Amino acid sequence: MDWSAILSNTAQGLLSPATMAFALAALGLAMHFGFAGLLNFGIAGFMAIGAYGYAISILTFGFEWWQGILVSLVASVLFSLLLGIPTLRLRGDYLAIVTIAAAEILRLLFLTNAFVDVTGSADGLSGYHNSFRAANPFPEGDYGFGPWTYNNIEVWVLILGLITLAICAFLLLLLMKSPWGRVIKGIREDEDAVRALGKNVFAYKMQALIIGGVFGSLGGIVYALPSAVNPGVYVTSLTFFVWTALLLGGAATVFGPVLGAVIFWVLQAFLSNVLPQLVSSGILPFISSIQASTIRFILVGVGLMLLVIYRPQGILGDKKELTFVK
Amino acid sequence: MILSTTQRGSRSWIQLLMLAVVTAITFGGLFATSAHADEVGTDLPFKIVGNVKNEGIALEGVRIVVSGGGYTAETVTDADGKWYIGVPEKAGYTVSLDQETLPAGIAVIEEGGAEQSVEIGPSGSVTKNFFIGEGERIVVSLFDQVIARIVYGLNFGLMLGLAAVGLSLVFGTTGLSNFAHAEMVTFGAITAFFLGGLLALPIWVAIPAAVVISGLMGWGLDSGLWRPLRKRGLGLVQLMIVSIGLSLAVRYLFQFFVGGGTSQLPGFDSPKIKLFGATSLSVIDIASMVLSLVVIIGFAWWLMTTQTGKATRAISDNPDLAAASGIDVDRVIRIVWIVAAGLAGLSGVLWAYFRPGIKWDMGAQILLLIFAAVTLGGLGTAFGALLGALVVGLLVEVSSLVIPSDLKYVGALVVLIVILLVRPQGILGRKERIG
Amino acid sequence: MSSSSAKLPGKPAAKTIGLHVGTIRPGVPKVDPIITMDNVSRKFGGLVAVDVEHLEIPRGAITALIGPNGAGKTTLFNLLTGFDKPDTGTWNFAGKSLAGIPAFKVAQMGQVRTFQLTKALSLLTVLQNMKLGAKDQRGEKLMFSIFPFLWKAKEQEIEEKALELLKRFKLDTKKDDFAASLSGGQRKLLEMARALMTDPVLVMLDEPMAGVNPALTQSLLEHVLNLKKEGMTVLFVEHDMHMVRHIADWVVVMAEGRVVAEGPADEVMKNPAVIDAYLGSHQDTDLGTVTGRITLPPKGKK
Ligand SMILES: Nc1ncnc2c1ncn2[C@@H]1O[C@H](COP(=O)(O)OP(=O)(O)OP(=O)(O)O)[C@@H](O)[C@H]1O
């Protein structure tokens, strides 16, 4: 067993583009579900819009990287409107079904051969990095220390990701401390009561959907920034993993989703390193290393169940402020 | 795939429409041009290759489509008549040559026509060369194609229906939107594979046994998990997320045991019998439809006439009232779980023949279609779910005539969303009261 | 509740009279109606829940809406407040037609309601519940919300008003508790106080007294009477005949969706049709406390 490699790989999970992408998406879900009570099971779709919007605008239209980000954000707002206008008047569980279906439709559209020249079909998209890397203010070289040593491109991605994450978390904090946030929480509790007090519930829900959706698509962009866009990523399981991270940290909190994403990825990094080693060193007998790497996903599922049953408010949540009122 | 000319017209029209939709979604985004590479999926582990020639002369620009196990890819031949399509799994695939793209006067002349099944060999690849020669291509009329699709759609819909009525019953009696229903579908198929494939039991023993074991599984899940959670007073959203966790855990547990590939149940390759027009079904297909019908009629009889069936409907109607009027709600719910799991298991076996093959996430592949069926019918009404399943099945199969086959589920999902918008209570459901 | 009636002052509160024009009959015109409706009907499947030919609610008075369970009172409330749409008919609030106006706009026009099944916002504190009722808080707009200096002053104002109302409703000691921890009766009070935060013109209360303890009933009656003094119009549904008799200036009786009688409290109670349809022969034994208090818990689905 090579513990130093295991620990160093685990430590990298603490600060990686995937961690920040999850944190952003989970913040979006916190807005949707934790605060506004909207059951969004299509966060993977929002992330896909972020990633594809960014890559397609650069590859197909020759946009600069920051223009690509803007296009993604606009696209995610449009997607929220498209999704929200018809469904926000419906019952909560219908929103769940519509969002999960819409995310799946998006994925199939990105995957189909019909648009292969734009979406890359099953191969996904890559090679859209020039403009982003040209804007890198960090000169070539290594930065950081120990397991957190990065080259200049990685640092550029991480810094941008961290700034985005900080801005989004701060914004969410401000929003939820304001009277606007009060109305949003009221809607989560009982939208008819809030309606009876003269608040335009539909408009508030739409605003929440858009804000959370923008966070989600920013997550998708951060995911796509360093490497490539792969349609196999934006599956329903991704949505469920983000939900796990959210519930782990605490759905109705601002820092919970971030903490949850970090713990999720640190654990994933740890397990994906330690399990195959346990097999190869003969500690886990009778199973292959492929099987060993499946175990961590089984554990995610089991963890999600235990969490929801025994600690639904998450790590940072207030026991009294359970978000599962209905 | 043999297409008549009128139909190709409508096909490109629909593609144009789809294109417009996507364009809107990604903000003026996607323009598809019709150039294709001659090699696709080169990074995938397995490959299917071929060379299209007529009497030694390479044919360029012939469209080849490979599909199977939920994966579809297509390419066109290069100047040497060569093509290469990478595939993700070591499994069976269908290779089709689009005869519309052949020069006039020649056609595929081998037995079985332009659509051939291949199996990836031990080397990780397989070569498929079509026999091409002078001849008239067999043009199937649009009418015959529609008929064929309707028959396949009914078959698919009945299979979906078995799973959907169970999901709907559970929702009706407990309020749970059970995402792990997909895994109950997979469980049935894997159990049948274990009994029929590995233990080599005869198929007529293996399948009923798989259904019974699935039912027992449902019983176990209810008494081991769902009933204790209900007693704990978990909310419905909480229960739904528990079912998501369960779904993930069990799905990867399946992957742990059966791996990531596809395996076949005995008899999956039974020969096709030409029925009428372009419709040909295998013995298994016919048996599957008959079996679904018989089981569904039996289920309807159970729901409408037996004491337990009536109690089930009473609970779906109003759980508190039912409990107050002396119905043993726990017992009924237990039976509902057993029935639902058994039906899901059977549906899994049939799905394994339809796809074909068992795979760790085969249930998850159709989960949304099952949800679509249940929602279409009105959440919690069993017969609505059945009707919804038939609609979804037909829609998926018939729509694949006009939209690319790798988008055929999209049609069903779009209809799901549209129905929720115009008639949120489903086809047979009811509205609720406020205040 | 019968014990509470014993505590009521022997003489009912001073009544507003002269509300109607012409002979008293179902649908009689009012001198100054705040709500008028014509041919309003609502069917659920085959069941006619509401079928009102003509009804006017007098302004500046307290009107009680009574009737047996399932008479259509709550449904009528839903129709009037935009929570449900009638199949036919026209209805006006303060001269403006309400057809097609969404519920939140109706509330903004000053017509605010409470619910029979109380809707306290459980995971908000009592004070937050109250503040949510306030009008004209700029901070509720997304654009302004992230700049606290734009709404802090107004927030202070709202808080003072909320605390004052909470004191009146004896909930001030609970202000920082989650509404979920309140008792059923306290939630009714909170809901009513929250409705008053919106400075309504017309207050519509669906069974405000159900579950409120006798000691509080007394002060609640005072509140309702005060609303009238402050110039508001009150329309309430109640099964407790003593309360109805005590504070209502006008009573509308519904049965099977129709208005079967209306008039000043004392006269209506004497109407044989009403006694038949609703009160039964023992009108002194408070039937209201028996009926309408057992509400089945909402269906276990959401
Ligand atoms: N959403 C609905 N769907 C079907 N029927 C309904 C609905 N809402 C109300 N009803 C029916 O309409 C009738 C009137 O109901 P409503 O709630 O208005 O009665 P109510 O006068 O408020 O009775 P209570 O005094 O018990 O509160 C009842 O028979 C009820 O069952």
Ligand SMILES: [Mg+2]
């Ligand atoms: Mg009522």
